[in-house]
Each structure stands twice: as structure tokens, then as C-alpha cells.
Amino acid sequence: MNAVKRVAKNSFVTISAKAISSLPSLLSLALVARYLSPDLFGEYIFVTAFIAVFEVFTDMGYNSILVREITRAKDKLQKIVGTAIFAKSIIALITFMIIFISSHVLAMIVQLNPEVKKAIYILGFAVCMDFFTDIVISTVRAHEKMEYEAVIIVFNSVTSLSFVALVTILDLGFISLFWARLYSIVLTMGFSLLIYTKKFGMPHFRQERGMRRHLTKDALPLGIGQVIERFYTRTNFILIRVIKSVTEVGFYGGAYKIIEQLSLISVSVVTAVFPVFSVLSQSSRPSLALAHEKTFKVLAVISLPIVVILSFLSEQITSIIFGAKHMQIAQPLKILAFAVFLSFSNLLFKFTLSAVNRQNLYRFNAIVAFSVNLAAALLLIPSHGYIGACITFLASSSILFILGHYSVAKSLPGVSLYVLVKPAAASLIMALVIIFIKDVNVFFAAACGIFAYAVALIALKTFTSEEMSLLKRTTSMKKDYSEETTKRA
Numbered sequence: 119m120n121a122v123k124r125v126a127k128n129s130f131v132t133i134s135a136k137a138i139s140s141l142p143s144l145l146s147l148a149l150v151a152r153y154l155s156p157d158l159f160g161e162y163i164f165v166t167a168f169i170a171v172f173e174v175f176t177d178m179g180y181n182s183i184l185v186r187e188i189t190r191a192k193d194k195l196q197k198i199v200g201t202a203i204f205a206k207s208i209i210a211l212i213t214f215m216i217i218f219i220s221s222h223v224l225a226m227i228v229q230l231n232p233e234v235k236k237a238i239y240i241l242g243f244a245v246c247m248d249f250f251t252d253i254v255i256s257t258v259r260a261h262e263k264m265e266y267e268a269v270i271i272v273f274n275s276v277t278s279l280s281f282v283a284l285v286t287i288l289d290l291g292f293i294s295l296f297w298a299r300l301y302s303i304v305l306t307m308g309f310s311l312l313i314y315t316k317k318f319g320m321p322h323f324r325q326e327r328g329m330r331r332h333l334t335k336d337a338l339p340l341g342i343g344q345v346i347e348r349f350y351t352r353t354n355f356i357l358i359r360v361i362k363s364v365t366e367v368g369f370y371g372g373a374y375k376i377i378e379q380l381s382l383i384s385v386s387v388v389t390a391v392f393p394v395f396s397v398l399s400q401s402s403r404p405s406l407a408l409a410h411e412k413t414f415k416v417l418a419v420i421s422l423p424i425v426v427i428l429s430f431l432s433e434q435i436t437s438i439i440f441g442a443k444h445m446q447i448a449q450p451l452k453i454l455a456f457a458v459f460l461s462f463s464n465l466l467f468k469f470t471l472s473a474v475n476r477q478n479l480y481r482f483n484a485i486v487a488f489s490v491n492l493a494a495a496l497l498l499i500p501s502h503g504y505i506g507a508c509i510t511f512l513a514s515s516s517i518l519f520i521l522g523h524y525s526v527a528k529s530l531p532g533v534s535l536y537v538l539v540k541p542a543a544a545s546l547i548m549a550l551v552i553i554f555i556k557d558v559n560v561f562f563a564a565a566c567g568i569f570a571y572a573v574a575l576i577a578l579k580t581f582t583s584e585e586m587s588l589l590k591r592t593t594s595m596k597k598d599y600s601e602e603t604t605k606r607a
Contacts, residue, residue: 146283358504376435385465415580418541
């Protein structure tokens with residue numbers, strides 16, 4: 119299977135998996151929101167956001183570097199994985215200690231009831247255990263076997279939804295929602311181990327010091343950038359909790375969770391192309407520049423209609439997912455909608471810079487974005503609450519977008535933003551259609567808008583004949599994948 123067809127297949131498989139898993143994830147969020155009062159929902163969002171700040175420590179850039187290193191040296195797979203397991207086990211232990219200490223420091227600033235502190239410990243322990251699943255996913259990505267990643271993603275989403283549903287049906291209480299997450303992660307780890315063992319053999323639980331130093335040296339700049347990026351995306355939750363109220367955390371966090379879930383689509387596309395990017399970075403920089411630009415166009419075409427739907431149908435979407443008692447989520451959802459496009463693009467910039475070994479640029483960009491976010495949040499949240507937090511997040515994400523594109527263009531001359539023009543024009547046409555019919559029915563309005571968007575893309579000749587040919591191949595990947603699976607069986 120040639121590179122183009124591999125990317126098409128991998129993109130189809132991972133996007134399908136993310137789309138399938140997004141439904142259970144959104145259903146879980148809806149169940150939790152309808153189960154809890156606005157105050158408790160705010161506490162739930164706060165705990166998940168607080169732990170997410172430290173969750174990134176369990177990675178520290180290793181996941182992306184593992185994909186790159188395994189892609190370049192598949193014969194050293196067991197040595198690389200064994201070293202990563204050893205290193206990330208230590209990182210996970212240190213991370214849990216940091217979570218424990220930080221929760222006590224936080225309790226000195228704001229009042230935390232015992233159940234919230236217990237929830238922090240349970241969820242913190244859960245995410246620290248999740249590192250092995252990440253290693254398995256990095257391994258299958260490097261081998262371009264995205265079907266295994268897809269199965270893991272869907273398995274995790276379905277088990278998580280099942281446990282959450284059980285908690286709400288049996289009315290087991292607030293703290294049980296976090297036990298549900300822990301049980302889901304443990305089952306997913308076991309499932310991931312089974313897949314790894316079947317595909318690659320039993321992993322070697324030992325390290326090579328030279329390889330550990332090499333992996334850490336390359337991963338650390340990327341990891342520091344990821345930590346800073348996570349701080350700037352989650353700092354607003356903590357500041358709203360400290361400065362305003364836990365209820366406002368729920369309003370902001372409910373909208374952010376939808377944006378975050380939809381942004382996972384970009385992970386599907388970018389992780390599918392990253393192994394190819396890693397190879398092209400060594401063999402042909404012009405080809406890498408072209409691949410980056412085409413991927414950027416695809417991400418824009420996917421993300422812009424999502425932006426339009428969230429912007430103009432936010433009230434209906436909020437009512438469907440969260441119910442009447444959480445309708446104040448609609449306004450932050452409308453504001454944060456544009457963050458979908460920004461997050462899609464920023465993830466691509468991060469992976470492209472990693473492929474060309476320019477992790478330091480990504481780290482610098484993340485520091486600048488975090489600084490902008492912190493300054494703007496301290497200025498706007500006290501007076502404007504969760505709306506100020508939304509404006510702050512958009513500002514910092516825009517800064518990261520500008521710096522990310524500039525960094526990529528500097529590393530890969532010839533890359534431009536011109537490919538945005540036609541998708542942006544098509545999305546404006548889509549917006550006009552939705553505005554006129556949005557009061558009829560939310561699903562009808564969204565469907566008509568998407569149809570108008572597709573027609574506009576074709577009329578504007580957004581895709582070249584070569585790209586249309588690739589698109590046709592991608593849409594036929596389900597058949598190709600089934601045939602390939604049958605042959606392997």
C-alpha cells in the first residue's frame with residue numbers, strides 16, 4: 119500500500135473511531151450534567167480540569183517522540199518501548215505526588231469539601247495509570263496500524279459510558295463518577311496490553327540508559343511545551359473557581375468540554391499523517407511542506423462548518439446535551455466555537471515542528487500563549503467571569519496559531535494560509551443558510567447548512583483534481599480495509 123493510500127486508510131479509520139467514540143463521550147457528559155445540580159456539575163468539571171493540568175506530566179513529550187523513533191527504527195521496538203515503560207512509570211509516580219501536594223495547596227486557597235478532595239485523588243491515580251495505553255497507541259501509530267488505536271479508543275469510550283450510566287441509574291452519588299473513570303482506565307489498560315502482546319509480543323520491562331537519555335532529551339522540550347499549553351487551557355477553570363464561583367466553572371467547562379471533544383477529530387487526521395511527516399522530514403522538505411499545507415486545508419474544511427454550527431445553534435445544542443437547568447452554557451459555547459478551528463490548526467503546527475525536530479519553537483510559542491492567557495484572565499475574569507475566560511482562551515489560542523504558522527513557515531518555506539480562502543467563503547454561505555432556517559429544527563438546519571457548505575466547496579473548486587481523486591480513495595477505504603483485514607485473517 120503506497121504512502122497516499124496508507125494515510126487515506128489511517129485517516130478514515132481514526133476519524134471513524136473518533137466520531138464513534140465522541141457519541142459515548144458526549145452522552146456521558148450529558149448524563150453527568152443532568153444527574154448533578156449546577157453546583158455539583160461545576161465541582162465535577164473543576165476536578166476533571168484540575169487533574170487534566172497534571173495529566174500531561176505523564177506524557178512529557180514521550181508519545182510524539184516514540185512515534186517518530188519507532189517509525190525510524192522498527193527493529194529496536196522492544197528496546198524503545200521497554201525504556202519508555204520504565205521512564206514513564208517513574209514520571210507517573212512523580213506526577214501523582216505533585217497532584218497530592220497541589221491539592222493540599224489548593225485547599226489553602228479555596229474551600230474544598232472532603233468528597234472533592236477524594237475525587238481528585240481517585241482521578242489523579244487513574245490518569246497516572248493510563249501511561250501504558252498511551253505507549254501502545256504510540257506504537258501502533260508508528261506502525262500505521264490505526265485500526266488498533268481505533269479499537270482502543272472506542273473500547274475506552276464505551277466502557278466509560280457504561281460505568282457512568284450505571285452510576286446515574288443506581289444513583290450512586292458524586293464520588294462514584296470518578297470511580298467509574300478509574301475502572302474504565304484499568305480495563306482499557308488490560309485491553310491495550312492484550313493488543314500489544316498479540317501484535318508485537320510481550321513488552322520488555324527494562325530500560326537502556328543511553329536510549330532513555332536520547333528519548334528524554336528530544337521529548338523534554340516538547341513535553342515542557344505541552345505542560346505550558348495545558349496550563350494555559352486549564353488555568354481559566356482554576357481562576358474562575360478561585361475568583362468567582364464553582365457554578366461558573368460548570369458554565370465555562372460545559373462549553374469547553376464540547377469544544378475539546380470535537381477537537382479530537384484533528385488528532386485522528388494529524389496522527390495519521392505524522393509517521394509520513396517524520397519520514398519526509400529526512401527525505402524531502404518540499405514534499406513535507408506540501409503535505410503540511412494539504413493537511414491544513416483538510417483540517418480547515420472539517421473544522422469551519424463545526425464552528426458555524428456551534429456559533430449559530432448553540433442554544434439548541436445546549437438544550438439537547440445539558441438540559442434546561444444548564445442553559446447558561448449556550449453563551450460560552452457560542453464564543454468558544456471558533457476555538458475548534460484554532461485547536462485543529464495548532465495541533466498540526468505542533469506535530470509538524472516535532473517532525474522537523476523543532477520542538478524548542480513549539481515550547482517558546484506555548485510559553486507566549488500561556489503568558490497572554492494568564493494576563494488576560496487576571497484582567498477579565500474578575501469583572502466578566504466565565505465570559506471573560508472565553509475571550510481569554512480565544513486570544514491565547516489565536517496567538518498560538520499565529521506563532522505556530524510563522525514557525526512552520528520558517529522551517530518549511532512556501533507554506534501559506536491562502537488555502538483558507540475557499541473553505542472560509544463556503545462557511546460564510548453555510549452560516550447564511552443556517553441563520554434563515556435555524557428556528558425550524560436544529561437537525562434540519564444543520565443538515566441544510568452542511569449541504570450548502572458542500573455545494574459551495576464544489577462550486578468554488580476548493581479541491582484540485584488530484585485531491586478529489588484522493589478523497590474518492592479515502593471514501594472507499596472501508597471496503598479496502600475490510601478486504602485487507604480478510605486477507606490478514
